[in-house]
Amino acid sequence: xxxxxxxxxxxxxxxxxxxxxxxxxxxxxxxxxxxxxxxxxxxxxxxxxxxxxxxxxxxxxxxxxxxxxxxxxxxxxxxxxxxxxxxxxxxxxxxxxxxxxxxxxxxxxxxxxxxxxxxxxxxxxxxxxxxxxxxxxxxxxxxxxxxxxxxxxxxxxxxxxxxxxxxxxxxxxxxxxxxxxxxxxxxxxxxxxxxxxxxxxxxxxxxxxxxxxxxxxxxxxxxxxxxxxxxxxxxxxxxxxxxxxxxxxxxxxxxxxxxxxxxxxxxxxxxxxxxxxxxxxxxxxxxxxxxxxxxxxxxxxxxxxxxxxxxxxxxxxxxxxxxxxxxxxxxxxxxxxxxxxxxxxxxxxxxxx
Amino acid sequence: xxxxxxxxxxxxxxxxxxxxxxxxxxxxxxxxxxxxxxxxxxxxxxxxxxxxxxxxxxxxxxxxxxxxxxxxxxxxxxxxxxxxxxxxxxxxxxxxxxxxxxxxxxxxxxxxxxxxxxxxxxxxxxxxxxxxxxxxxxxxxxxxxxxxxxxxxxxxxxxxxxxxxxxxxxxxxxxxxxxxxxxxxxxxxxxxxxxxxxxxxxxxxxxxxxxxxxxxxxxxxxxxxxxxxxxxxxxxxxxxxxxxxxxxxxxxxxxxxxxxxxxxxxxxxxxxxxxxxxxxxxxxxxxxxxxxxxxxxxxxxxxxxxxxxxxxxxxxxxxxxxxxxxxxxxxxxxxxxxxxxxxxxxxxxxxxxxxxxxxxxxxxxxxxxxxxxxxxxxxxxxxxxxxxxxxxxxxxxxxxxxxxxxxxxxxxxxxxxxxxxxxxxxxxxxxxxxxxxxxxxxxxxxxxxxxxxxxxxxxxxxxxxxxxxxxxxxxxxxxxxxxxxxxxxxxxxxxxxxxxxxxxxxxxxxxxxxxxxxxxxxxxxxxxxxxx
Numbered sequence: 001x002x003x004x005x006x007x008x009x010x011x012x013x014x015x016x017x018x019x020x021x022x023x024x025x026x027x028x029x030x031x032x033x034x035x036x037x038x039x040x041x042x043x044x045x046x047x048x049x050x051x052x053x054x055x056x057x058x059x060x061x062x063x064x065x066x067x068x069x070x071x072x073x074x075x076x077x078x079x080x081x082x083x084x085x086x087x088x089x090x091x092x093x094x095x096x097x098x099x100x101x102x103x104x105x106x107x108x109x110x111x112x113x114x115x116x117x118x119x120x121x122x123x124x125x126x127x128x129x130x131x132x133x134x135x136x137x138x139x140x141x142x143x144x145x146x147x148x149x150x151x152x153x154x155x156x157x158x159x160x161x162x163x164x165x166x167x168x169x170x171x172x173x174x175x176x177x178x179x180x181x182x183x184x185x186x187x188x189x190x191x192x193x194x195x196x197x198x199x200x201x202x203x204x205x206x207x208x209x210x211x212x213x214x215x216x217x218x219x220x221x222x223x224x225x226x227x228x229x230x231x232x233x234x235x236x237x238x239x240x241x242x243x244x245x246x247x248x249x250x251x252x253x254x255x256x257x258x259x260x261x262x263x264x265x266x267x268x269x270x271x272x273x274x275x276x277x278x279x280x281x282x283x284x285x286x287x288x289x290x291x292x293x294x295x296x297x298x299x300x301x302x303x304x305x306x307x308x309x310x311x312x313x314x315x316x317x318x319x320x321x322x323x324x325x326x327x328x329x330x331x332x333x334x335x336x337x338x339x340x341x342x343x344x345x346x347x348x349x350x351x352x353x
Numbered sequence: 354x355x356x357x358x359x360x361x362x363x364x365x366x367x368x369x370x371x372x373x374x375x376x377x378x379x380x381x382x383x384x385x386x387x388x389x390x391x392x393x394x395x396x397x398x399x400x401x402x403x404x405x406x407x408x409x410x411x412x413x414x415x416x417x418x419x420x421x422x423x424x425x426x427x428x429x430x431x432x433x434x435x436x437x438x439x440x441x442x443x444x445x446x447x448x449x450x451x452x453x454x455x456x457x458x459x460x461x462x463x464x465x466x467x468x469x470x471x472x473x474x475x476x477x478x479x480x481x482x483x484x485x486x487x488x489x490x491x492x493x494x495x496x497x498x499x500x501x502x503x504x505x506x507x508x509x510x511x512x513x514x515x516x517x518x519x520x521x522x523x524x525x526x527x528x529x530x531x532x533x534x535x536x537x538x539x540x541x542x543x544x545x546x547x548x549x550x551x552x553x554x555x556x557x558x559x560x561x562x563x564x565x566x567x568x569x570x571x572x573x574x575x576x577x578x579x580x581x582x583x584x585x586x587x588x589x590x591x592x593x594x595x596x597x598x599x600x601x602x603x604x605x606x607x608x609x610x611x612x613x614x615x616x617x618x619x620x621x622x623x624x625x626x627x628x629x630x631x632x633x634x635x636x637x638x639x640x641x642x643x644x645x646x647x648x649x650x651x652x653x654x655x656x657x658x659x660x661x662x663x664x665x666x667x668x669x670x671x672x673x674x675x676x677x678x679x680x681x682x683x684x685x686x687x688x689x690x691x692x693x694x695x696x697x698x699x700x701x702x703x704x705x706x707x708x709x710x711x712x713x714x715x716x717x718x719x720x721x722x723x724x725x726x727x728x729x730x731x732x733x734x735x736x737x738x739x740x741x742x743x744x745x746x747x748x749x750x751x752x753x754x755x756x757x758x759x760x761x762x763x764x765x766x767x768x769x770x771x772x773x774x775x776x777x778x779x780x781x782x783x784x785x786x787x788x789x790x791x792x793x794x795x796x797x798x799x800x801x802x803x804x805x806x807x808x809x810x811x812x813x814x815x816x817x818x819x820x821x822x823x824x825x826x827x828x829x830x831x832x833x834x835x836x837x838x839x840x841x842x843x844x845x846x847x848x849x850x851x852x853x854x855x856x857x858x859x860x861x862x863x864x865x866x867x868x869x870x871x872x873x874x875x876x877x878x879x880x881x882x883x884x885x
Contacts, residue, residue, distance in 0.1 A: 050758035056397070058405045059761035060779070060789075061482040063801040068480075100397055101569030102553040111568070167600055175604045182610050183601045188388060188572060188592050302596045304571045312394055312570060317758045 045319035052317040096320030105324035114199030116305035120290035122225040127232025135240025157234025166300035181219040183302035224301040243275035284340040292329040385589040390596040391615040400552040401531035403481035410875035417531030417558035425870040425879035458534035459563040469508040471535040515826040523782035561881035587884040619677040636871040639688040640856040646849040649811035657714035664707040683855035685841040686790040693783035695841035719747025726773035728754035765803040792821040
């Protein structure tokens with residue numbers, strides 16, 4: 001006789017343990033990632049030749065001022081002690097104060113990160129909405145003109161420097177044609193008109209029903225997002241084409257076609273569904289790389305984003321800001337990876353086991 | 354199916370294009386707002402007791418009136434700012450300032466002698482980097498309450514060191530002599546910080562503008578003070594937009610989205626010269642580019658080698674090529690256009706003479722050397738030109754470029770051989786530069802006079818030290834000027850420096866803009882007379 005109650009209890013316990021284990025795994029991953037990230041960044045900050053004291057006092061300060069600030073910053077302490085102190089402050093939600101902006105790093109991140117998120121999200125959307133159909137179209141027409149066009153376009157988008165593309169884009173669409181607004185997130189005369197609620201100008205302007213400002217913000221966003229989107233598009237289209245070709249050459253596709261299944265069903269229902277898992281990884285990685293790697297686009301377009309913030313801070317030896325920015329980017333990577341894992345389970349039943 | 358796929362690609366592209374076309378219009382600059390494009394990433398504070406960066410100095414020059422000032426109407430004559438008149442005691446050590454009546458701060462509070470005394474004491478007590486400009490008078494946090502005092506309705510300062518009164522007054526025109534609104538600042542004091550945390554990103558002045566907002570790496574907004582003592586500024590608002598890319602600045606001024614672009618390259622300036630809507634404004638600056646040789650180096654410490662270096666620079670070639678219009682030849686340590694300048698330029702490229710000097714020094718076949726410089730234009734280009742001319746005399750120079758934050762620690766630690774760098778005065782008096790270039794009272798490495806250029810280059814000369822002190826103390830202006838000429842002449846002939854160029858800032862200005870005054874230093878850039 002089977003003890004059904006104990007089996008049920010074991011099942012309940014197991015079904016409870018599994019999510020708990022997952023959560024613990026995620027937390028452990030997060031903690032280890034952050035410790036690794038902060039430790040490496042902290043060490044780099046301390047061994048690089050740029051002097052954070054001079055970033056505060058300037059190069060002409062007398063030695064007495066230098067020595068005072070050196071001690072105030074705790075640089076006279078052993079590096080492990082400095083790192084321990086940083087982690088302790090971090091645990092209390094204090095990311096320090098930026099030398100460059102004279103503001104708490106957390107406040108800076110609230111200001112700079114939404115700008116990048118807005119830009120990268122639109123760019124990724126463009127990449128997905130145009131890149132995936134392009135990749136599928138190229139795969140379906142392998143070897144034909146349309147395939148060659150997509151491949152060349154992909155090669156250009158992937159290999160042309162973003163910096164150059166940005167400058168040329170500005171020259172043509174802003175300078176010559178006047179189709180889009182120039183550098184910056186918004187025309188400067190609109191600055192401060194809309195209260196910052198989310199930090200995303202599009203959302204804040206829409207919430208305030210300031211449609212002029214909304215339109216203006218879109219006009220500023222469209223070009224840098226397209227430039228970044230071109231990079232995302234090229235990569236996603238190339239990878240979609242490659243994955244699709246792989247699937248379209250499988251025997252099950254041949255079988256489906258022999259059985260008279262329509263071409264649309266073969267492509268989208270059979271082949272495309274099987275490349276979705278790989279595509280999710282590609283899209284996730286692209287999105288994450290745009291979040292931290294858009295510094296050149298941000299520089300060309302004077303876009304006050306997190307990439308520019310981290311880079312400028314690094315050049316100015318502003319390590320609190322660099323560490324804060326690194327943590328944000330790290331969180332994004334971990335978050336996007338987790339989201340990708342969730343999506344795998346949604347699109348692929350085998351991943352749910 | 355393929356048709357469907359083509360539609361799938363075409364639709365997003367069509368929507369995007371339609372969106373772009375529908376957004377083509379955007380706001381034009383209002384007539385009462387002046388917008389300037391500039392790289393202002395160097396601003397790290399706007400507290401006048403701490404500001405020591407170019408952009409920050411320029412901003413506070415338009416927010417605060419100083420005790421003494423140069424005005425945009427006459428950039429060469431020192432006049433009273435907050436001070437209406439001043440009396441110097443017979444021994445030259447006490448100066449009593451009468452404060453202008455009826456002046457008010459942006460808050461509406463009256464400007465008083467108490468504010469003057471509080472402002473100067475605050476600089477000394479906070480002890481930030483630029484405080485040395487006034488602590489050199491002998492003021493310390495311990496004695497400043499006794500030496501800077503309110504005397505009835507006047508402010509009285511006493512110096513303990515021997516200084517020419519003219520030098521003291523000149524120094525009191527620097528940013529650290531900005532008069533802050535004592536009541537306003539004290540109301541934001543936290544834990545006895547004298548309002549430091551607050552004033553870094555706020556303002557409490559009496560100048561033509563108040564600080565609207567400072568968003569680091571984004572913009573600075575200044576709002577006009579309608580009650581300014583010279584009358585309301587021409588513009589209601591001045592916006593300094595942080596645009597790091599010169600190419601983007603050029604596009605913006607050509608489109609009319611900004612009124613002034615400050616960081617265009619010589620090529621870009623040339624490119625806009627035919628544009629009927631733009632003017633190019635050229636303003637001489639006090640910034641000097643110089644090369645220095647570390648005298649503790651066994652080769653470079655030889656005076657004959659240092660002399661030879663002066664003949665191994667293609668001054669004219671550089672001035673007339675890649676420096677086109679943005680740097681002029683200047684070979685002495687105090688810039689042209691300011692009182693005390695010495696404008697003789699005796700050196701030209703002369704490889705044969707340099708070779709003879711090197712032979713005398715014992716290096717007829719040259720030597721190998723490292724040259725460090727900044728990684729931003731025009732330093733790498735100048736370094737390459739110098740490298741080429743040094744090679745003509747057999748000197749093999751390797752160039753290392755770096756960010757300032759990396760370069761300066763090495764320079765301050767005397768770890769360079771040759772260095773190509775820039776220097777600008779901290780205040781408008783020859784002592785500012787010549788004290789740094791020529792005065793090194795203690796050349797021992799352990800003395801660590803890291804702010805002094807002569808010490809950084811391990812060079813000291815007793816005669817030069819005495820001359821700098823004599824000029825610093827001399828009350829007679831005529832004699833003082835002659836002394837500074839002598840110092841500069843001697844520096845040209847016997848020092849580790851090769852002063853090469855003085856900067857001219859070329860800005861692109863919209864044709865309708867008038868009244869933008871840009872003097873030799875950031876203390877002398879004025880927005881209040883701008884109209885458009």
